[in-house]
Amino acid sequence: xxxxxxxxxxxxxxxxxxxxxxxxxxxxxxxxxxxxxxxxxxxxxxxxxxxxxxxxxxxxxxxxxxxxxxxxxxxxxxxxxxxxxxxxxxxxxxxxxxxxxxxxxxxxxxxxxxxxxxxxxxxxxxxxxxxxxxxxxxxxxxxxxxxxxxxxxxxxxxxxxxxxxxxxxxxxxxxxxxxxxxxxxxxxxxxxxxxxxxxxxxxxxxxxxxxxxxxxxxxxxxxxxxxxxxxxxxxxxxxxxxxxxxxxxxxxxxxxxxxxxxxxxxxxxxxxxxxxxxxxxxxxxxxxxxxxxxxxxxxxxxxxxxxxxxxxxxxxxxxxxxxxxxxxxxxxxxxxxxxxxxxxxxxxxxxxxxxxxxxxxxxxxxxxxxxxxxxxxxxxxxxxxxxxxxxxxxxxxxxxxxxxxxxxxxxxxxxxxxxxxxxxxxxxxxxxxxxxxxxxxxxxxxxxxxxxxxxxxxxxxxxxxxxxxxxxxxxxxxxxxxxxxxxxxxxxxxxxxxxxxxxxxxxxxxxxxxxxxxxxxxxxxxxxxxxxxxxxxxxxxxxxxxxxxxxxxxxxxxxxxxxxxxxxxxxxxxxxxxx
Numbered sequence: 001x002x003x004x005x006x007x008x009x010x011x012x013x014x015x016x017x018x019x020x021x022x023x024x025x026x027x028x029x030x031x032x033x034x035x036x037x038x039x040x041x042x043x044x045x046x047x048x049x050x051x052x053x054x055x056x057x058x059x060x061x062x063x064x065x066x067x068x069x070x071x072x073x074x075x076x077x078x079x080x081x082x083x084x085x086x087x088x089x090x091x092x093x094x095x096x097x098x099x100x101x102x103x104x105x106x107x108x109x110x111x112x113x114x115x116x117x118x119x120x121x122x123x124x125x126x127x128x129x130x131x132x133x134x135x136x137x138x139x140x141x142x143x144x145x146x147x148x149x150x151x152x153x154x155x156x157x158x159x160x161x162x163x164x165x166x167x168x169x170x171x172x173x174x175x176x177x178x179x180x181x182x183x184x185x186x187x188x189x190x191x192x193x194x195x196x197x198x199x200x201x202x203x204x205x206x207x208x209x210x211x212x213x214x215x216x217x218x219x220x221x222x223x224x225x226x227x228x229x230x231x232x233x234x235x236x237x238x239x240x241x242x243x244x245x246x247x248x249x250x251x252x253x254x255x256x257x258x259x260x261x262x263x264x265x266x267x268x269x270x271x272x273x274x275x276x277x278x279x280x281x282x283x284x285x286x287x288x289x290x291x292x293x294x295x296x297x298x299x300x301x302x303x304x305x306x307x308x309x310x311x312x313x314x315x316x317x318x319x320x321x322x323x324x325x326x327x328x329x330x331x332x333x334x335x336x337x338x339x340x341x342x343x344x345x346x347x348x349x350x351x352x353x354x355x356x357x358x359x360x361x362x363x364x365x366x367x368x369x370x371x372x373x374x375x376x377x378x379x380x381x382x383x384x385x386x387x388x389x390x391x392x393x394x395x396x397x398x399x400x401x402x403x404x405x406x407x408x409x410x411x412x413x414x415x416x417x418x419x420x421x422x423x424x425x426x427x428x429x430x431x432x433x434x435x436x437x438x439x440x441x442x443x444x445x446x447x448x449x450x451x452x453x454x455x456x457x458x459x460x461x462x463x464x465x466x467x468x469x470x471x472x473x474x475x476x477x478x479x480x481x482x483x484x485x486x487x488x489x490x491x492x493x494x495x496x497x498x499x500x501x502x503x504x505x506x507x508x509x510x511x512x513x514x515x516x517x518x519x520x521x522x523x524x525x526x527x528x529x530x531x532x533x534x535x536x537x538x539x540x541x542x543x544x545x546x547x548x549x550x551x552x553x554x555x556x557x558x559x560x561x562x563x564x565x566x567x568x569x570x571x572x573x574x575x576x577x578x579x
Contacts, residue, residue: 004205007045008196010188012179015144015154016045019177022155024051026162027210028077028106032067034060036083038123039110040183043081052079055451055478059471060087064094065441066475068103069407069448072431075239077104077165084111085123088130093440098172099134100435101237102328104165105172107131113143113180127176137164140176146195155208163211169328216327216343225356228297229257230366232315234304235264235434241427245270247346248302252276256356258366262306263417264408264430271423276363279423280373282308286576290369294362296320302346304332304434307418325349369579374422376575381420387537388567389488389559393420395537396460396486399544400428405453407446408432409461410439411495413488417460419568439465443472447479447552456482456547463489467518473527476552484547485554486540490561491515497565513561520556529554 004021007013019042031046031054033039046054057063060082071078082088088109098105111117112124129138139157142150158175165173182188223229231252238244245267252259252275259274260281261267267274278284285291291314299315299322306312312335315322322339325346326332333339342349381391393416396406406428408414414432431449433441442465450457466487488494492513502508509515524531530553534540543555 004201005050006196006201007048007185008193009185010182011144011146011192012041012183013044013185014146014192014196015151016041018151018154019158020045020049020052021205022158022208023079023106023162024049025205025208026159028079028162029053030055030070031079031081032057032063032070034058034063034082034087036087036110037183038084038112038179039081039108041179041185042108042110042177044185046079046081057478058474060090061093061441062444062469062472062474064091065444065469066448066451066472067105068094068098068433068441069445070451071098071103071105071448072237072445073449073451073453075104077106077162080105080107082109083123084109084127085125088127092131092134093438095131095172096134097433097435097438097441099136101433102170102435103172104170106161106165106175107135107172108175108177111176111178113178130176131172131174134172135174136169136171137161137173138176141178143178143180146192148195148199151199151204155204159208166211167214168216169330218342218344220342220344220349220352221323223255223298223300223353225254225256225354225360228295228362229255229300230296231255231257231259231300231302232306232311233259233261233265233267233302234306235262235432236266236303237431238266241266241429242270242273244346245273247350249274250350251346251353254350254353254355256360256363257300258363260306260311262308263419263421264307264414264432264434266429268421268423269426269428269430272425276367277423278366278370279421280370280377282310282418283377283572283575284369284373284579285310285314286572287579290579294366294369299323300325305334307414372579373575376578377420378422380571380575384567384571386563387557387559389490389494389557389564390416390420390568390571391537392486392488392540392557393417393460394422395541396458396544397421397424397426397428399541400426400458401456401545401547402426403429403455404547405429405431405449405455405457407449407457407459409442409459409465410434410437411465411493412462413460415495439468441469442466443469443485444475446483446485447472447475450479450481450483452480456484456549458544458547459483459485461485461487462494463487463491463516463518464493464514467516470523470527473529473552476527476529479552480550482548482550483552484543485552487520487554487556488559489520489556490559490564491517492561494561494564497561498568520554524554531556
């Protein structure tokens with residue numbers, strides 16, 4: 001542990017130093033700071049602390065999603081700091097995503113002291129419980145006070161905030177921190193330093209360390225290997241994808257059941273570890289005869305349901321008993337089926353399972369459908385006319401270097417991942433904001449995931465998702481790492497072309513498709529971002545195979561939105577009919 005450097009130039013610097021030293025000892029290594037005045041004491045303490053990387057980001061909404069990406073990258077809590085007033089309100093979308101996707105964030109909103117509230121004082125709003133129930137924990141810190149009892153209170157409250165950001169389920173916490181003037185680190189005549197000199201700081205911080213992990217105990221039921229059982233694995237972003245895959249592989253191996261895996265799960269990229277993988281279930285289950293033959297008797301869902309509406313409807317109609325395996329304590333079953341929550345780790349589940357002794361005919365039936373559909377699907381994608389956006393996903397799987405992190409925007413990109421991403425053994429690590437499923441903060445989150453990462457990161461996004469967050473590029477001067485943005489520009493919201501409302505134009509085109517005519521080459525130039533107009537599949541494949549070691553670039557693929565939608569619909573209809 002580094003030496004303890006307590007800044008006691010005045011009461012506020014002393015208070016902020018104790019808070020930040022506590023955060024560091026609890027395992028916080030990064031802080032994203034939105035510039036402002038009222039937060040000055042904490043900003044200076046974070047910026048000067050040797051154990052914390054402090055990153056300034058101008059736009060608060062972008063800052064919050066950038067912090068979200070940083071926290072996703074390592075699974076460690078990240079501090080997010082802003083000044084008083086509406087600054088913190090801009091954090092709400094990212095905090096909602098953090099809550100829904102269980103990402104640890106420690107949000108600190110600086111505030112005016114109590115005597116300057118509710119009296120038309122500048123840049124002052126009611127910040128108490130500003131984020132409502134979207135945080136795991138809220139506390140308004142006391143006004144700074146230079147006494148050892150109050151500093152102990154600050155230390156223990158900060159420790160508790162970090163613990164609540166991680167346990168029992170990770171998520172955001174909110175500390176509201178009022179400060180009186182002076183905010184700058186001016187000398188106060190030695191009042192704070194005289195108090196600081198009486199405290200043994202080594203002893204004061206001796207017990208402060210990262211929170212201990214908690215264990216949830218539950219009775220694991222007995223599963224039979226001989227039933228028509230399926231393992232369903234939804235979107236997942238584990239801190240250690242290889243270990244996650246190994247545990248799921250053991251579960252699948254023991255039961256001998258098929259594993260239906262969402263495209264946003266790392267499992268599709270560990271085909272050598274996880275047996276019985278099924279990736280084309282969405283298309284297979286569009287065939288009524290196949291859907292009936294494959295009807296399950298038992299379903300084990302690992303974490304969350306996949307994106308596919310076809311799969312969800314099939315499970316719902318089966319009325320099969322469902323075991324929802326997740327250590328989250330909130331209700332994760334949107335199907336409201338015959339569901340029992342099993343709050344155990346995958347390792348605990350795997351340890352208690354029986355071992356299948358004979359080949360499972362049900363799994364073999366699934367394997368036959370999967371083989372035929374995968375061959376047919378891959379063949380049809382390559383025959384699609386023009387730059388079909390679904391083929392972009394297939395090319396990513398084919399050309400990305402092993403161990404690449406792939407961020408995926410919501411709307412059509414996540415669905416194309418489910419439709420077209422095959423089983424590989426390339427250890428690609430998918431990342432997506434699938435807690436609240438919004439398109440806001442897509443770029444900033446990807447920049448956070450990529451910042452100081454060991455391997456290059458790629459973002460697959462549509463044009464509207466990127467335009468929703470172009471202020472994320474303001475982070476570029478502070479960005480360390482490699483981010484390649486594969487931009488599918490179909491001049492609007494392609495997902496709406498697949499909804500019933502697409503038949504009603506007007507108002508469909510203007511109010512749902514929301515077409516745009518942005519010149520992305522010029523937009524990139526304004527932010528100093530490299531732009532490449534992709535003309536053919538070979539060019540795209542070459543760029544994907546040779547990702548830059550650092551910097552940000554955009555590979556723009558222009559497609560026809562309506563033709564893309566028509567191609568998908570025809571493709572799925574034809575393949576389902578051919579089964």
